Amino acid sequence: MKKTINIPLGSQHISLLEPVRFKFECENEKIISVDSDVGFVHRGIERACTTKFKFDAIGYVVARVCGLCAITHSLSYTAAVEKLLGGEITKKAKYLRILLLELDRIHSHMLCLSHTCENAGFEAMFMRIMGDRELVMEIQELLTGNRVQFDYINIGGVNRDINSEVAKKIIENLYEVKQRVLGYMDEFTNNWSLSLKFKGIGALSLDDAYMFNAIGPLARASGLNIDVRNEIDYLPFNEVGFAMQTQSEGDINARNIVRLHEILNSILMCENVLSGLPEGAIFTKLKGKPNGEAIVRFEAPRGELMYYVKGNGSAMLERVRIKTPTFASIPVFSHIFVGENYADAPAILASFDPCLSCTAK
Amino acid sequence: MFDLKKYRKKSPWILHYNAGSCNGCDIEILASLSPKYDLERFGVINTGNPKQSDIFLVTGPVTYRSRERLIELYTQMPEPKVVVAVGSCTCTGGVFRDMYNVEDGIDRYIPVDVYIAGCAVSPELIIDGVVKALDILEKKSKEMEKPLKLFKEAISENGVVNRRNVALKVGEVHEEN
Numbered sequence: 001m002k003k004t005i006n007i008p009l010g011s012q013h014i015s016l017l018e019p020v021r022f023k024f025e026c027e028n029e030k031i032i033s034v035d036s037d038v039g040f041v042h043r044g045i046e047r048a049c050t051t052k053f054k055f056d057a058i059g060y061v062v063a064r065v066c067g068l069c070a071i072t073h074s075l076s077y078t079a080a081v082e083k084l085l086g087g088e089i090t091k092k093a094k095y096l097r098i099l100l101l102e103l104d105r106i107h108s109h110m111l112c113l114s115h116t117c118e119n120a121g122f123e124a125m126f127m128r129i130m131g132d133r134e135l136v137m138e139i140q141e142l143l144t145g146n147r148v149q150f151d152y153i154n155i156g157g158v159n160r161d162i163n164s165e166v167a168k169k170i171i172e173n174l175y176e177v178k179q180r181v182l183g184y185m186d187e188f189t190n191n192w193s194l195s196l197k198f199k200g201i202g203a204l205s206l207d208d209a210y211m212f213n214a215i216g217p218l219a220r221a222s223g224l225n226i227d228v229r230n231e232i233d234y235l236p237f238n239e240v241g242f243a244m245q246t247q248s249e250g251d252i253n254a255r256n257i258v259r260l261h262e263i264l265n266s267i268l269m270c271e272n273v274l275s276g277l278p279e280g281a282i283f284t285k286l287k288g289k290p291n292g293e294a295i296v297r298f299e300a301p302r303g304e305l306m307y308y309v310k311g312n313g314s315a316m317l318e319r320v321r322i323k324t325p326t327f328a329s330i331p332v333f334s335h336i337f338v339g340e341n342y343a344d345a346p347a348i349l350a351s352f353d354p355c356l357s358c359t360a361k
Numbered sequence: 362m363f364d365l366k367k368y369r370k371k372s373p374w375i376l377h378y379n380a381g382s383c384n385g386c387d388i389e390i391l392a393s394l395s396p397k398y399d400l401e402r403f404g405v406i407n408t409g410n411p412k413q414s415d416i417f418l419v420t421g422p423v424t425y426r427s428r429e430r431l432i433e434l435y436t437q438m439p440e441p442k443v444v445v446a447v448g449s450c451t452c453t454g455g456v457f458r459d460m461y462n463v464e465d466g467i468d469r470y471i472p473v474d475v476y477i478a479g480c481a482v483s484p485e486l487i488i489d490g491v492v493k494a495l496d497i498l499e500k501k502s503k504e505m506e507k508p509l510k511l512f513k514e515a516i517s518e519n520g521v522v523n524r525r526n527v528a529l530k531v532g533e534v535h536e537e538n
Contacts, residue, residue: 011430014409017387018379019427040426041381044460052459064456067385067481111388130395137392148385148481357384 003027007342009349011040017115018356022349026342034337036330042360049320055081055290055311058320060151065322066358067148068111071104072300074153077320079234079298080309081155084290092280093157094235099273100143100152101235102266106177107136108301109217109259112353113184116256119346120197125187132180135173142166157283167274174267181263188256198253202336202348205250212332216303216325218352221258222250228299240272241265252351289313300325302353324358369415370499372404375491376414376438380431380467381457382421385481386448390418393484400488403495411437416494422450422457423464435471441501443494445475447487452476 010021019040025033045065049058062077063070075097082089114129137147143166144150144159152159188194204214209222219226225244229237245261247254290311297306303325310319333352340348379387393400394407408414411434423431435444446467449455454465467473474497477490513527 011427012378012409012434014407017391018384019430040430041379041421041424042426042462043381043422043424043457044462045457048457048460061456064383064385064480067383067388070383070385111391127396130392131397134392134395134397146481147483148389149383355384357379357382 004032009345011037016349020354020356022337022345024337024342024345029341029343031337031340031342031345034334036334038330038356039360041357045361046320046322050317054315055317056155056315058317059154062320062322063149063151065361066324066355068108068355069104069300069302069305069358070149071100071152072298072305073322074151075101076296076298076305076307077309078153078155080294080296080307081290081311082286083294083296084292084309084311085155085286085288087156087284087286089157089284090280090282091278093282093284095240095273095277096158096162096282097153098235098237098240099162099270100140100150100158102269102273103136103140103143104150105301106263106266107133107140108353109263110136112301112350113256113259115353116198116252116347116350117194119350120194122194122197125194129184132177135177135180139166139170139173142169154283156286157281161282162277167277171271171274174270178264178267181260181267185257185260188253188260195253197344197347198256198351199251200249201252201344202340202351203249203251204332204336206248208335209250209332212335213328214332215328216299216301217255217258217262218303218329218332220244220246221254223248226304228297228304232297234296237269240269240276242269252347255351289315290317300358302326302355302358303329322361324355324361326352326355326359329354330359369502370495372406373415373495373498374406374408374413375416375418376409376411376434377407377418378420378427378431378434380419380421380427380451381424381463382448382450383481386420386451389482389484390420390447390487393487398484398488400491403492405491412439414438415442415498416491417442417444418447418491419444419451419467420447422454423467423470425462425464428464428470431467432470441498441505443474443498443501444471445477445490445494446473447477447490448482449478449480452478455480 004025004027007024011019021037023035024031059074059078063074065073110133114126118126141147144152204222206223209219209224225246291313293310295308306323308321311317446452457463458465475490475494477486516523
């Protein structure tokens with residue numbers, strides 16, 4: 001007789017924001033193998049970028065690949081096209097881009113933390129973090145005019161200037177967020193009932209992280225120090241105080257702590273950007289059509305995002321290839337699930353911070 | 362006694378399904394359930410079970426893979442039910458219109474009661490749409506509970522009530538009601 005049972009999770013489930021299906025093969029409580037299916041939201045954006053839209057509109061189309069890291073998508077595409085056109089953008093535009101990139105990272109990490117708490121059964125913490133996240137959403141709306149899909153970056157600079165009132169409001173709200181995040185840090189390290197759900201669960205060792213090519217907070221929680229912000233020079237991340245955050249345990253708790261430290265680091269970077277904001281124009285007109293190939297990498301909230309753009313001197317591009325962070329992490333996900341209890345599966349899944357509409361495009 | 366008629370409007374349950382959206386509207390639905398906007402003050406609760414829910418929030422242009430699941434969820438919900446299309450791409454296809462793996466909007470497949478426009482939708486609009494959906498839900502449940510008349514008015518002749526030939530034919534039932 002067969003001794004295992006198959007339990008499906010998805011494609012529609014209360015703990016999931018988006019459709020993905022996992023098939024768990026369980027022996028009693030233990031998961032012994034996992035099968036995943038991620039293609040539910042495939043829309044065909046890469047194809048539409050080469051047939052439907054001209055190159056100057058694609059920056060706004062690729063933002064719709066993912067609502068959570070929309071800014072990283074449009075920034076990566078724009079950086080690739082700027083490389084092909086061969087212009088230099090002003091320093092003020094670069095600083096404003098960093099500002100919005102880090103604000104986006106803060107709100108994405110806070111959403112992930114609250115979702116992890118909800119899936120572990122801690123509803124009160126979910127409500128607390130979601131309530132505090134509104135402070136960040138408020139300043140994003142002030143800065144760009146929209147809460148989620150910003151459409152802030154265009155080829156040659158940014159669309160909106162910042163004034164002193166907005167800057168003052170950003171500093172005030174970020175100070176508030178910082179106090180709250182320090183409070184969570186205490187909660188996540190010392191709360192006994194959270195530690196039962198998070199400490200020692202879903203662990204990934206350093207060797208496995210290296211072998212499976214883990215990226216983003218998932219790898220940094222295991223002690224692998226990779227961060228694209230440290231390796232690129234399109235934007236001056238090191239100038240505004242970027243610091244690598246790593247932990248060594250590799251369990252859910254370590255991932256949460258890495259995210260909390262990254263929020264603090266991002267707040268520091270935002271404050272440095274605002275205090276050292278250079279004078280000048282926010283937009284320079286770049287002429288010509290993209291011709292040739294360019295590859296650009298950026299650090300999205302979930303890890304490395306890669307864009308490959310190929311143009312042939314006309315308004316339509318020849319190829320746009322998007323490699324998203326969650327796509328690269330799926331082998332690690334399947335590896336971590338094996339040997340864990342089925343009851344912990346939703347919390348482990350939320351701690352990866354998966355983004356399936358990125359993955360399927 | 363527990364009165365379903367009275368309390369259905371006070372505590373409608375929401376089912377949320379992502380049919381291929383970019384996550385933008387989904388996180389705004391989460392935000393509208395959170396303390397600042399607090400959709401739960403209307404008695405709304407987010408549930409994952411189609412068999413217990415009254416309001417169906419759909420985001421995203423329907424992709425070919427999620428199409429069958431969307432209709433499966435819709436058919437599993439009990440009557441009365443209200444469908445709310447959240448976001449521009451759910452209403453018309455939006456920026457994804459005419460892409461090769463996308464149906465343009467959910468109203469090709471299921472009837473929609475409330476359309477909410479915007480990319481991404483703001484939480485205020487979501488709350489407005491859900492409150493509108495509550496009214497439609499009340500109207501629908503009243504219509505369902507209305508009794509169906511199967512007899513005509515009896516004719517009285519010289520003080521004697523004649524109850525012969527008062528049954529309605531199939532075609533006449535709808536005219537009378």
